[in-house]
Amino acid sequence: MxxxxxxxxxxxxxxxxxxxxxxxxxxxxxxxxxxxxxxxxxxxxxxxxxxxxxxxxxxxxxxxxxxxREQVAAKAAAEQRYWAYWNEIKASPEADRLRPRIAQQVDAAKSKAEAHRVLQSMKLTYDSYGTYAKRPYGGEAAAKGAGGADLVRIGSGVLGGEDQPYFQNASVQLEELNKAWRDSPIxxxxxxxxxxxxxx
Ligand SMILES: [Zn+2]
Known part of the structure; x- marks a missing residue:
């Protein structure tokens, strides 16, 4: 050996x-x-x-x-703040109101190919059509799988409806937290x- x-x-x-x-x-x-x-x-x-x-x-x-050590600790803390806010967005009442609207968009599709295009346009999938077609999923699963960053991106657009300002503000804050994490020096x-x- x-x-x-x-x-x-x-x-x-x-x-x-x-x-x-x-x-x-x-x-x-x-x-x-x-x-x-x-x-x-x-x-x-x-x-x-x-x-x-x-x-x-x-x-x-x-x-x-x-x-x-303090730089490593500071970066870890900045990362934690990012994910805490990301989770807060997912758990918000605004997200609860947005998810059914996302689901509706996907479920309104007349075919698997169209559903895939809708998911792509919302950036909720990066899978090829072939991959999606093998294991397709509906609107509810797609909405449930949307992360904090997905929700602020989608909610900042027309789908956000009356909650658009919340999502636009959350989008700015999440980006700032992401930048603080990235820029935290090591x-x-x-x-x-x-x-x-x-x-x-
Ligand atoms: Zn020494």
Whole structure:
């Protein structure tokens, strides 16, 4: 059975008293692709560990960077505020009034193809017609599946009826929360050049 190829290198930690150890683990065979390499970082310094945390883009295979814990916490809080408002929109009485109107649009379609076109025009599906035709669904399911961002987009138009102002305002607020989440900075700390190279 093949073992993993593990390579480590240490650099100075941000305060300079200790180190940060980066580990790259790859399957030990001749044709390793970069995507098969798993990267880890460990902060060996107690003080720096309180302040910083290794951070890699979610689902990426990249080498983690060191970032301030408070930045990670602030971004997570901004994300939470976005989803809280997104859920609030879904649970609003305005959304309860909008869903039957969405359902009606879909159910008024005379054919599966037309229903698919209606769903596409409301951006409630990105499936091809072929995919939709295999498992078609009616207006109620489509309306129920609409997320907070879908509801503000659709409700801001004519389907919003008397609730249009609510949805238009909610749309602006949701976009602001999304921007605050996206713009919340995660800045990698620049580490000192490698001090030693250990290879096992
Ligand atoms: Zn340190």
């Amino acid at each position: 093949a073992t993993d190829d593990v390579s480590k290198h240490a650099v100075s930690c941000p305060c300079g008293k200790s180190t940060v150890t980066f580990t790259a683990t790859s399957p030990d065979h001749a044709y390793v692709r970069e995507s098969q390499t798993h990267h880890d970082a460990e902060i060996d310094c107690v003080e720096c560990r309180e302040k910083y945390v290794p951070y890699a883009e979610p689902f990426s295979n990249s080498v983690p960077a060191l970032v301030l 800045e990698p700390v620049v580490l000192q050049p490698a001090r030693q190279l250990i290879r096992k």
